[in-house]
Amino acid sequence: MNLAEREFLAHAAGQAADYVAGVCERPAGATAGAGELMKLLGGPLPAGPTEPTETIDLLGRAAAEGGVVASSGPRYFGYVVGGTLPVAVATDWIATAWDQNSGIFDLGPAVATAEHIAAGWLLDLFGLPAGTSVGFPTGCAMAHLTALAAARHHVLAEAGWDVERQGLQGAPAIQVVVGEQRHLTVDLALRYLGFGSDQLRVVPADGEGRMRVEALAGVLDACEGPTIVCAQIGDVNSGAVDPVSEICDLAHRRAAWVHVDGAFGLWAAASPTLRHLVTGVEKADSWATDAHKWLNVPYDCGLVFVSRPEAHSSAMLRTRTDYLPAGTPGERDAIEWVPELSRRARSLPVWAALRSLGRSGVADMIDGCCAHARRFTELLGACEGVQVLNEAVLNQVLVRFGDDDAVTRDVIARLQDCGTCWFGGTTWGGKAAMRISVTSWRTTPEDVDLTVAEIRTALAGALAAAAGGGEGGK
Known part of the structure; x- marks a missing residue:
């Protein structure tokens, strides 16, 4: 490997490391759409070779401009996806x-x-x-x-x-x-x-x-x-x-x-x-x-x-x-x-x-996620207008807002727009619900508390809008 190749790989590794280092501060969901990303990453196939660093830097721009979901961050609860351990990334x-x-x-x-x-x-x-x-x-x-x-x-x-x-x-x-x-x-x-x-x-x-x-x-x-x-x-x-x-x-x-x-x-x-x-x-x-x-x-x-x-x-x-x-x-x-x-x-x-975590480290990671799910259940269960629909035996929590499909979907949309956290919707017992999936090792009790505050704000806005109060807290 010549010096230029080594410097290029170090540049790419640095970009990846910067992303990992900043993932906790990124918006939880993507903010760029397909059209924007097509303009950034697409166009005709180049007629000839392109500088590799330029190509890698385009990927950096795709992340910087909101084309990457921070699913490995601490407040992404939309699907059952984990936040990759640094040793596993390396x-x-x-x-x-x-x-x-x-x-x-x-x-x-x-x-x-x-x-x-x-x-x-x-x-x-x-x-x-x-x-x-x-x-x-x-x-x-x-x-x-x-x-x-x-x-x-x-x-x-x-x-x-x-x-x-x-x-x-x-x-x-x-x-x-x-x-x-x-x-x-x-x-x-x-x-x-x-x-x-x-x-x-x-x-x-x-x-x-x-x-x-x-x-x-x-x-x-x-x-x-x-x-x-x-x-x-x-x-x-x-x-x-x-x-x-x-x-x-x-x-x-x-x-x-x-x-x-x-x-x-x-x-x-x-x-x-x-x-x-x-x-x-x-x-x-x-x-x-x-x-x-x-x-x-x-x-x-x-x-x-x-x-x-x-x-x-x-x-x-x-x-x-x-x-x-x-x-x-x-x-x-x-x-x-x-x-x-x-x-x-x-x-x-x-x-x-497995070698890095050991038996107790794996258990602690699983137990921690389940404890966070129970914390969601306790905090949201105490909120007026929130129904917890399941027994949180593991890391999954189902909630419904205002006992109304439209309000529930509005709350989900507001949370997906807020950037602090991200959730997905589902149907449970024939009614709209929001899933909370806690699977990332990065999630802390403080992340749960911050997220619950965002949920309360979104609910207040959705209820106000449903009552004819416009955008409310959105």
Whole structure:
């Protein structure tokens, strides 16, 4: 590397470091629209080479002019997204600089070894069965696809059908049982695997969004043949946790496979104070979660766990081509556990985050977010005109304003405009609501208090406007 290349990389790293250093002071939401950003970043493809520093500086301008969402900041509560830990950011830079294809050991021994170690740490952290296989796909949707492909392999193999060799045409029909409040990525993964939405058997949920076990028993009684049950820990709106222990007991009595969507909720298992919420989760057959949510590492990093490694690897990589080396004991080949062959070293920041935080650091991060959610519940519950709609068991809070859809949506719009914080809307029980998702390690009690003050101001303005008082506090 010559001096100019080193100076250019240092310039880019400095720009990134400046962004991270200032993220707490940035407006929580983006302020630039598509038109402005098209003018800044678009135009005809240059006829010839452009100075790399000029290109990097354009990205700096895009951030400075409001084209970046400060989702890693302390007061972004719109979606279940974390605020990346500095050690994970730095490790991701290193992973990019190393430029390893982490599909097989031969292409990146250090990455493969770190991934193997991180996999073991995660099993220990979540209390999952020894020998469970682990994969690092792009996100929870692909984690679901991977786990449910393993489930499909296993239940059909038990019925005497080799789905990887014989395909689905003519295969025994698989019964797929899901909860009413399942996340859309479960349906997406099932669709990729050949299961249409009309084929799903849906179990109703209670008022918090938990699967009703008594209803599940009736649904399972009507199932014949190979069966897969999808449970959920951490409803994306309410944070509710399905009674997974009872679900597993019911399903396993009927030889059904249980898959758990724990996109963020599985991390409760890493906290001694929250572990009771997911009692029995280790009884399931597969699990999916995200590291880029509550572990606060960069995108894109999902996690998939399968209690039957043979089913897992058979569903992903049945045979190797001649040019790929045969697996060597003690050397991890990631292609056995995820759909991708060429893949970036996304597991390296996971290893770094876990090593830096340790068991207690992970637990403290999870517990802190849940404590902030309870603080939101207490402070907002004491505000006139605010309804808290759920029990804040994890990091999710649902609120409604003025018991009115229009007022609720107006409050959300005002908060999205204010810059101090950012929230998204949803529908709960057929009514408009605002979601509060606390997932960032950066959030403090002071951030919660400041945000609650902004919510009160927005509510006052929305109520005044609804009463004919114009813009009110907007």
